[in-house]
Amino acid sequence: MKPEELAARLASGDPEEREAAAHAIYTAGAWDLVPALAGALRDAVRAVPNAAAMLLLARDPSDHNRAVLRQVMQSHTGKLTKLGLSSAAVPLETAAAVALSAAGGSEGRRELHQLASSDDLTIRRFLLEVIGDIDDPSTLQQMRAYLSDLREVPGGGVPHGAEPGRRVADLAADALIDRLNLAVDFARRPSGRYEPDQLAEVDAKVHAAIPA
DSSP states (O other), X not given: OOHHHHXXXXXXXXXXXXXXXXXXXXXXXXXXXXXXXXXXXXXXXXXXXXXXXXXXHTTSOOHHHHHHHHHHHTTOOOOEEOSSTTSOOEEHXXXXXXXXXXXXXXXXXXXXXXXXXXXXXHHHHHHHHTGGGOOOHHHHHHGGGGGGOOOBOTTOSTTTTOSSOOBHHHHHHHHHHXXXXXXXXXXXXXXXOOOXXXXXXXXXXXXXXXXO
């Protein structure tokens, strides 16, 4: 789809259409389109913020874009957002903090650091979903703790709802392996659970891969 067509969708009067357009760009990883769409993304975030639009805006880290993200992070509206139908729904401020941190905003980084230490299941799941947007080494080190979180994620089985369900630890292992391009000595199990020794291996390799 051409940038002008995407801009038109982002400017739609229908919030769901705006969110769908932002989600399509985000899931396609079409980061090269973001600078041309920054104005439309800012307008979309100001109108009805959504996680995908904010994370896209962070890919063009200007002072103007950081100001828009900062405003959402400080809004405390109580409204929720998520990346997709099966994604975790989190407060707008949570998604804005991730985006602001990715855009180089120091206050976003501080907030993200606090969020990463939360044991809230939904927050942890969301941060794992957007780990590609997290570049702060200390936050990634914090997320090693997720490898010992054996709580089952609702609907986390593959296919959706399969038993036994995946745990936070399993999602964290896959997310950290992919984010840090880790080479592991076991077969990946994106639809299943990892053994304790496999989780321990991931933990050790994350620790070694990230500066203290």
